[in-house]
Amino acid sequence: MAPTDIIDTLAGIEPGSALDGIRARRLQARENAQKSYLSLFEPIDAGDVSLLERAAVAAFVTGLHGETPVVAFYRDKLAATADGARLVEAIEVEIARGKTSGPYGSFPAGPLSVENTAGLIFRVSAERRSGLGARLVAALEHAHLLVFRPRDAASADMQALLAAGWSNTGIVTFSQLVAFLSFQVRVVSGLRTLAAVNA
Protein backbone atom coordinates (compact mmCIF):
# COMPACT_ATOMS: atom_id res chain seq x y z
CA MET A 1 0.00 0.00 0.00
CA ALA A 2 1.22 3.48 -0.84
CA PRO A 3 2.02 5.75 2.12
CA THR A 4 -0.82 8.02 3.21
CA ASP A 5 -1.13 11.19 1.13
CA ILE A 6 -1.29 14.01 3.63
CA ILE A 7 -3.44 16.37 1.53
CA ASP A 8 -5.94 13.59 0.78
CA THR A 9 -6.07 12.73 4.48
CA LEU A 10 -6.59 16.32 5.63
CA ALA A 11 -9.12 17.03 2.87
CA GLY A 12 -11.00 13.80 3.56
CA ILE A 13 -10.62 12.46 0.02
CA GLU A 14 -11.52 8.76 -0.14
CA PRO A 15 -9.89 6.36 -2.61
CA GLY A 16 -12.17 5.88 -5.59
CA SER A 17 -14.10 9.13 -5.01
CA ALA A 18 -14.64 11.71 -7.76
CA LEU A 19 -12.04 14.04 -6.25
CA ASP A 20 -9.58 11.16 -5.97
CA GLY A 21 -9.97 10.73 -9.72
CA ILE A 22 -9.50 14.43 -10.40
CA ARG A 23 -6.35 14.57 -8.25
CA ALA A 24 -5.02 11.53 -10.13
CA ARG A 25 -4.99 13.62 -13.33
CA ARG A 26 -2.30 15.78 -11.71
CA LEU A 27 -0.33 12.86 -10.39
CA GLN A 28 3.05 14.57 -10.50
CA ALA A 29 1.69 17.51 -8.50
CA ARG A 30 0.02 15.20 -6.01
CA GLU A 31 3.16 13.11 -5.52
CA ASN A 32 5.44 16.10 -5.25
CA ALA A 33 3.23 17.97 -2.79
CA GLN A 34 3.64 14.83 -0.71
CA LYS A 35 7.42 14.78 -1.33
CA SER A 36 7.57 18.44 -0.31
CA TYR A 37 5.89 17.57 2.96
CA LEU A 38 8.25 14.63 3.55
CA SER A 39 11.38 16.58 2.66
CA LEU A 40 10.38 19.32 5.11
CA PHE A 41 9.24 17.13 8.01
CA GLU A 42 11.33 13.99 7.48
CA PRO A 43 14.45 15.56 5.93
CA ILE A 44 17.59 13.63 5.11
CA ASP A 45 19.55 16.46 6.74
CA ALA A 46 18.06 18.42 9.64
CA GLY A 47 21.39 20.11 10.39
CA ASP A 48 20.30 23.68 9.69
CA VAL A 49 16.71 23.46 11.01
CA SER A 50 15.90 20.97 13.78
CA LEU A 51 12.85 18.73 13.68
CA LEU A 52 11.58 20.54 16.77
CA GLU A 53 11.89 23.94 15.05
CA ARG A 54 10.07 22.61 12.00
CA ALA A 55 7.22 21.23 14.07
CA ALA A 56 6.91 24.36 16.23
CA VAL A 57 6.83 26.71 13.23
CA ALA A 58 4.31 24.46 11.46
CA ALA A 59 1.98 24.41 14.48
CA PHE A 60 2.21 28.20 14.69
CA VAL A 61 1.66 28.85 10.97
CA THR A 62 -1.30 26.49 10.60
CA GLY A 63 -2.75 27.73 13.89
CA LEU A 64 -2.73 31.28 12.50
CA HIS A 65 -4.76 30.02 9.52
CA GLY A 66 -7.26 28.25 11.77
CA GLU A 67 -8.29 25.47 9.35
CA THR A 68 -9.54 22.85 11.79
CA PRO A 69 -8.18 19.49 10.60
CA VAL A 70 -4.84 21.03 9.60
CA VAL A 71 -4.40 22.84 12.92
CA ALA A 72 -5.03 19.65 14.89
CA PHE A 73 -2.65 17.66 12.69
CA TYR A 74 0.32 19.97 13.20
CA ARG A 75 -0.42 20.56 16.90
CA ASP A 76 -0.37 16.80 17.40
CA LYS A 77 2.82 16.60 15.35
CA LEU A 78 4.51 19.14 17.64
CA ALA A 79 3.31 17.27 20.72
CA ALA A 80 4.73 14.03 19.29
CA THR A 81 8.12 15.56 18.38
CA ALA A 82 10.97 15.02 20.83
CA ASP A 83 10.93 17.89 23.37
CA GLY A 84 7.86 19.33 21.58
CA ALA A 85 5.14 18.75 24.17
CA ARG A 86 6.56 21.49 26.42
CA LEU A 87 6.14 24.01 23.56
CA VAL A 88 2.51 23.26 22.67
CA GLU A 89 0.97 25.61 25.22
CA ALA A 90 3.38 28.47 24.46
CA ILE A 91 2.71 28.14 20.73
CA GLU A 92 -1.04 28.13 21.30
CA VAL A 93 -0.83 31.30 23.38
CA GLU A 94 1.25 32.97 20.66
CA ILE A 95 -1.24 31.85 17.99
CA ALA A 96 -4.05 33.52 19.95
CA ARG A 97 -1.94 36.70 20.25
CA GLY A 98 -1.02 36.63 16.56
CA LYS A 99 -4.33 35.84 14.86
CA THR A 100 -5.50 38.59 12.52
CA SER A 101 -6.63 39.04 8.89
CA GLY A 102 -4.34 39.36 5.88
CA PRO A 103 -2.72 40.04 3.53
CA TYR A 104 -1.78 43.55 4.62
CA GLY A 105 1.37 45.65 4.52
CA SER A 106 3.09 48.27 2.41
CA PHE A 107 4.05 48.54 -1.25
CA PRO A 108 7.17 50.32 -2.54
CA ALA A 109 6.62 54.09 -2.21
CA GLY A 110 4.78 55.41 -5.26
CA PRO A 111 1.40 54.95 -6.95
CA LEU A 112 0.68 51.74 -5.00
CA SER A 113 1.07 53.48 -1.64
CA VAL A 114 -2.69 54.18 -1.63
CA GLU A 115 -3.14 50.41 -1.22
CA ASN A 116 -0.96 50.25 1.91
CA THR A 117 -2.84 48.61 4.78
CA ALA A 118 -1.69 48.73 8.39
CA GLY A 119 -1.89 45.70 10.64
CA LEU A 120 -0.33 43.81 13.51
CA ILE A 121 3.47 43.65 13.65
CA PHE A 122 3.73 40.47 15.71
CA ARG A 123 6.33 40.09 18.45
CA VAL A 124 6.54 37.09 20.77
CA SER A 125 5.52 38.07 24.30
CA ALA A 126 8.32 38.94 26.73
CA GLU A 127 7.46 36.17 29.18
CA ARG A 128 7.77 33.41 26.58
CA ARG A 129 10.97 34.56 24.84
CA SER A 130 13.41 32.70 27.07
CA GLY A 131 11.40 29.45 27.02
CA LEU A 132 11.25 29.46 23.21
CA GLY A 133 14.83 30.62 22.67
CA ALA A 134 16.22 33.30 20.35
CA ARG A 135 16.12 31.18 17.18
CA LEU A 136 12.49 30.17 17.57
CA VAL A 137 11.40 33.65 18.66
CA ALA A 138 12.94 35.10 15.48
CA ALA A 139 11.36 32.32 13.41
CA LEU A 140 7.86 32.85 14.80
CA GLU A 141 8.05 36.60 14.26
CA HIS A 142 9.22 36.12 10.68
CA ALA A 143 6.64 33.37 10.05
CA HIS A 144 3.89 35.76 11.12
CA LEU A 145 5.21 38.30 8.60
CA LEU A 146 5.21 35.64 5.87
CA VAL A 147 1.66 34.55 6.67
CA PHE A 148 -0.01 37.95 6.98
CA ARG A 149 2.17 40.65 5.40
CA PRO A 150 4.65 39.07 3.00
CA ARG A 151 4.88 42.29 0.97
CA ASP A 152 6.47 43.98 4.01
CA ALA A 153 9.47 41.65 3.88
CA ALA A 154 12.81 43.49 3.70
CA SER A 155 16.49 42.60 3.76
CA ALA A 156 16.53 43.67 7.44
CA ASP A 157 14.27 40.68 8.20
CA MET A 158 16.93 38.36 6.75
CA GLN A 159 19.53 40.10 8.91
CA ALA A 160 17.34 39.53 11.98
CA LEU A 161 17.23 35.79 11.27
CA LEU A 162 20.99 35.63 10.66
CA ALA A 163 21.59 37.55 13.90
CA ALA A 164 19.40 35.05 15.79
CA GLY A 165 21.63 32.19 14.64
CA TRP A 166 19.93 31.06 11.43
CA SER A 167 22.24 30.03 8.58
CA ASN A 168 21.60 30.93 4.94
CA THR A 169 20.55 27.34 4.27
CA GLY A 170 18.40 27.28 7.40
CA ILE A 171 16.59 30.43 6.25
CA VAL A 172 15.85 28.80 2.88
CA THR A 173 14.43 25.64 4.49
CA PHE A 174 12.44 27.59 7.08
CA SER A 175 11.02 29.94 4.41
CA GLN A 176 10.09 26.95 2.24
CA LEU A 177 8.33 25.36 5.20
CA VAL A 178 6.15 28.41 5.88
CA ALA A 179 5.47 28.96 2.17
CA PHE A 180 4.67 25.28 1.57
CA LEU A 181 2.19 25.24 4.46
CA SER A 182 0.55 28.36 2.98
CA PHE A 183 -0.02 26.22 -0.14
CA GLN A 184 -1.01 23.02 1.62
CA VAL A 185 -3.61 24.60 3.89
CA ARG A 186 -5.26 26.26 0.89
CA VAL A 187 -5.38 23.13 -1.26
CA VAL A 188 -6.93 21.29 1.67
CA SER A 189 -9.46 24.07 2.27
CA GLY A 190 -10.39 24.30 -1.42
CA LEU A 191 -10.79 20.55 -1.85
CA ARG A 192 -12.81 20.23 1.37
CA THR A 193 -15.12 22.99 0.19
CA LEU A 194 -15.61 21.32 -3.18
CA ALA A 195 -16.24 17.94 -1.55
CA ALA A 196 -18.80 19.49 0.82
CA VAL A 197 -20.66 21.18 -2.04
CA ASN A 198 -20.88 17.83 -3.82
CA ALA A 199 -21.87 15.81 -0.74
Next chain:
Amino acid sequence: MSAAVNPPIVFTQDELGWVSWIEPLPEAELTERHFAGLVDRSRAKSEYFRLLVRDPEVLEARTKTDKDIFYNVADGLPRAERELAAAATSRYNGCIYCASVHARFASTYSKRRDDVQRLLDEGIKADLGERWNAVVKASVALAATPIAFGPDNIEELRRAGLDDAEIVDVINGASFFNWANRLMLSLGEPSK
Protein backbone atom coordinates in the same frame (compact mmCIF):
# COMPACT_ATOMS: atom_id res chain seq x y z
CA MET B 1 24.78 42.10 -3.93
CA SER B 2 22.16 44.84 -4.02
CA ALA B 3 24.27 47.73 -5.29
CA ALA B 4 22.52 47.96 -8.66
CA VAL B 5 18.93 47.25 -7.59
CA ASN B 6 16.31 49.45 -9.25
CA PRO B 7 13.02 48.24 -7.72
CA PRO B 8 9.80 48.61 -9.73
CA ILE B 9 7.13 50.65 -7.93
CA VAL B 10 4.11 49.49 -9.97
CA PHE B 11 2.82 46.14 -11.28
CA THR B 12 4.06 45.53 -14.80
CA GLN B 13 4.20 42.90 -17.52
CA ASP B 14 7.80 43.89 -18.30
CA GLU B 15 10.60 41.41 -17.66
CA LEU B 16 12.18 42.01 -14.26
CA GLY B 17 15.32 40.72 -12.59
CA TRP B 18 15.46 39.43 -9.02
CA VAL B 19 18.25 39.97 -6.50
CA SER B 20 18.77 37.82 -3.42
CA TRP B 21 19.16 39.32 0.06
CA ILE B 22 21.15 36.32 1.30
CA GLU B 23 23.88 34.29 -0.38
CA PRO B 24 22.95 31.89 -3.19
CA LEU B 25 25.28 28.96 -3.71
CA PRO B 26 28.08 29.79 -6.14
CA GLU B 27 27.67 27.94 -9.44
CA ALA B 28 31.08 26.33 -8.96
CA GLU B 29 29.91 24.64 -5.74
CA LEU B 30 26.89 22.84 -7.24
CA THR B 31 27.01 19.03 -7.01
CA GLU B 32 24.84 16.37 -8.65
CA ARG B 33 22.54 16.52 -5.60
CA HIS B 34 22.02 20.22 -6.34
CA PHE B 35 21.45 19.65 -10.06
CA ALA B 36 18.77 17.08 -9.20
CA GLY B 37 17.13 19.78 -7.06
CA LEU B 38 17.27 22.32 -9.88
CA VAL B 39 15.44 19.84 -12.20
CA ASP B 40 16.49 21.92 -15.24
CA ARG B 41 20.29 22.32 -15.26
CA SER B 42 19.91 25.72 -16.94
CA ARG B 43 18.35 27.05 -13.71
CA ALA B 44 21.91 27.10 -12.28
CA LYS B 45 22.18 30.49 -14.00
CA SER B 46 19.37 31.94 -11.86
CA GLU B 47 20.22 33.58 -8.54
CA TYR B 48 16.79 32.66 -7.19
CA PHE B 49 17.17 28.96 -7.92
CA ARG B 50 20.79 28.88 -6.72
CA LEU B 51 19.47 30.24 -3.43
CA LEU B 52 16.59 27.75 -3.13
CA VAL B 53 18.91 24.88 -4.07
CA ARG B 54 20.49 25.21 -0.63
CA ASP B 55 17.70 22.74 0.20
CA PRO B 56 17.72 20.61 -2.96
CA GLU B 57 15.10 18.02 -1.96
CA VAL B 58 12.50 20.67 -1.17
CA LEU B 59 13.31 22.60 -4.35
CA GLU B 60 12.98 19.50 -6.52
CA ALA B 61 9.57 18.62 -5.09
CA ARG B 62 8.41 22.25 -5.27
CA THR B 63 9.49 22.54 -8.91
CA LYS B 64 7.77 19.33 -9.99
CA THR B 65 4.57 20.38 -8.19
CA ASP B 66 4.70 23.74 -9.96
CA LYS B 67 5.30 22.27 -13.41
CA ASP B 68 2.41 19.81 -13.24
CA ILE B 69 -0.04 22.40 -11.92
CA PHE B 70 0.76 24.88 -14.69
CA TYR B 71 2.16 22.93 -17.67
CA ASN B 72 0.06 19.76 -17.67
CA VAL B 73 -2.66 20.90 -20.05
CA ALA B 74 -3.66 17.50 -21.43
CA ASP B 75 -7.03 18.23 -19.80
CA GLY B 76 -8.60 20.69 -17.39
CA LEU B 77 -8.40 24.47 -17.22
CA PRO B 78 -6.74 26.29 -20.15
CA ARG B 79 -3.21 27.46 -19.38
CA ALA B 80 -4.25 31.12 -19.70
CA GLU B 81 -6.64 30.82 -16.78
CA ARG B 82 -4.16 28.95 -14.59
CA GLU B 83 -1.79 31.87 -15.21
CA LEU B 84 -4.62 34.29 -14.43
CA ALA B 85 -5.09 32.59 -11.05
CA ALA B 86 -1.34 32.96 -10.42
CA ALA B 87 -1.32 36.62 -11.48
CA ALA B 88 -4.41 37.49 -9.40
CA THR B 89 -2.96 35.80 -6.31
CA SER B 90 0.32 37.67 -6.81
CA ARG B 91 -1.50 40.98 -7.32
CA TYR B 92 -3.43 40.47 -4.07
CA ASN B 93 -0.46 39.33 -2.00
CA GLY B 94 1.64 42.11 -3.47
CA CYS B 95 4.34 40.18 -5.34
CA ILE B 96 5.35 42.49 -8.19
CA TYR B 97 7.91 40.02 -9.54
CA CYS B 98 5.57 36.97 -9.62
CA ALA B 99 2.76 39.08 -11.05
CA SER B 100 5.01 40.27 -13.89
CA VAL B 101 5.93 36.75 -14.96
CA HIS B 102 2.44 35.27 -14.77
CA ALA B 103 0.63 38.31 -16.16
CA ARG B 104 2.93 37.97 -19.18
CA PHE B 105 2.05 34.28 -19.50
CA ALA B 106 -1.68 35.05 -19.09
CA SER B 107 -1.41 37.61 -21.88
CA THR B 108 0.51 35.26 -24.15
CA TYR B 109 -1.95 32.38 -23.78
CA SER B 110 -5.18 34.41 -23.70
CA LYS B 111 -4.30 37.16 -26.20
CA ARG B 112 -6.08 39.53 -23.76
CA ARG B 113 -3.12 41.69 -22.79
CA ASP B 114 -5.23 44.77 -22.05
CA ASP B 115 -7.50 42.87 -19.66
CA VAL B 116 -4.47 41.42 -17.89
CA GLN B 117 -2.99 44.91 -17.61
CA ARG B 118 -6.25 46.14 -16.04
CA LEU B 119 -5.91 43.46 -13.37
CA LEU B 120 -2.43 44.85 -12.62
CA ASP B 121 -3.42 48.54 -12.82
CA GLU B 122 -6.85 48.50 -11.18
CA GLY B 123 -6.31 45.53 -8.91
CA ILE B 124 -8.44 42.53 -8.09
CA LYS B 125 -11.76 44.39 -8.49
CA ALA B 126 -11.17 45.05 -12.20
CA ASP B 127 -14.16 43.83 -14.29
CA LEU B 128 -12.72 41.24 -16.68
CA GLY B 129 -15.95 39.45 -17.66
CA GLU B 130 -17.84 36.69 -15.84
CA ARG B 131 -15.40 33.82 -16.32
CA TRP B 132 -12.21 35.71 -15.46
CA ASN B 133 -13.96 37.54 -12.61
CA ALA B 134 -14.90 34.19 -11.08
CA VAL B 135 -11.31 32.89 -11.37
CA VAL B 136 -9.86 36.10 -9.87
CA LYS B 137 -12.40 36.18 -7.04
CA ALA B 138 -11.83 32.53 -6.14
CA SER B 139 -8.04 33.05 -6.17
CA VAL B 140 -8.31 36.09 -3.93
CA ALA B 141 -10.64 34.29 -1.50
CA LEU B 142 -8.10 31.46 -1.25
CA ALA B 143 -5.22 33.90 -0.64
CA ALA B 144 -6.92 35.61 2.29
CA THR B 145 -5.96 34.57 5.83
CA PRO B 146 -8.18 33.26 7.31
CA ILE B 147 -9.10 31.57 4.02
CA ALA B 148 -12.32 33.07 2.62
CA PHE B 149 -12.93 30.53 -0.17
CA GLY B 150 -16.39 28.99 0.15
CA PRO B 151 -19.35 27.39 -1.65
CA ASP B 152 -20.21 30.75 -3.30
CA ASN B 153 -16.89 30.70 -5.13
CA ILE B 154 -17.56 27.21 -6.43
CA GLU B 155 -21.05 28.25 -7.51
CA GLU B 156 -19.63 31.24 -9.42
CA LEU B 157 -16.97 29.14 -11.12
CA ARG B 158 -19.62 26.63 -12.18
CA ARG B 159 -21.89 29.37 -13.51
CA ALA B 160 -18.90 30.60 -15.53
CA GLY B 161 -18.64 27.14 -17.11
CA LEU B 162 -15.91 25.41 -15.10
CA ASP B 163 -16.31 21.75 -14.21
CA ASP B 164 -14.89 20.20 -11.02
CA ALA B 165 -11.55 19.24 -12.61
CA GLU B 166 -11.11 22.82 -13.83
CA ILE B 167 -12.07 24.16 -10.39
CA VAL B 168 -9.35 21.96 -8.88
CA ASP B 169 -6.89 23.51 -11.35
CA VAL B 170 -7.91 26.96 -10.04
CA ILE B 171 -7.47 25.76 -6.45
CA ASN B 172 -4.04 24.27 -7.24
CA GLY B 173 -2.80 27.24 -9.26
CA ALA B 174 -3.95 29.88 -6.79
CA SER B 175 -2.74 27.88 -3.79
CA PHE B 176 0.66 27.32 -5.37
CA PHE B 177 1.21 31.06 -5.69
CA ASN B 178 0.72 31.49 -1.97
CA TRP B 179 3.87 29.36 -1.80
CA ALA B 180 5.77 31.12 -4.60
CA ASN B 181 4.85 34.69 -3.57
CA ARG B 182 6.19 34.21 -0.05
CA LEU B 183 9.59 33.02 -1.28
CA MET B 184 9.98 35.72 -3.93
CA LEU B 185 8.84 38.52 -1.61
CA SER B 186 10.92 37.58 1.41
CA LEU B 187 14.27 36.27 0.15
CA GLY B 188 15.10 39.11 -2.22
CA GLU B 189 13.62 41.81 -4.40
CA PRO B 190 12.79 42.58 -8.02
CA SER B 191 14.88 44.93 -10.09
CA LYS B 192 14.12 46.64 -13.41
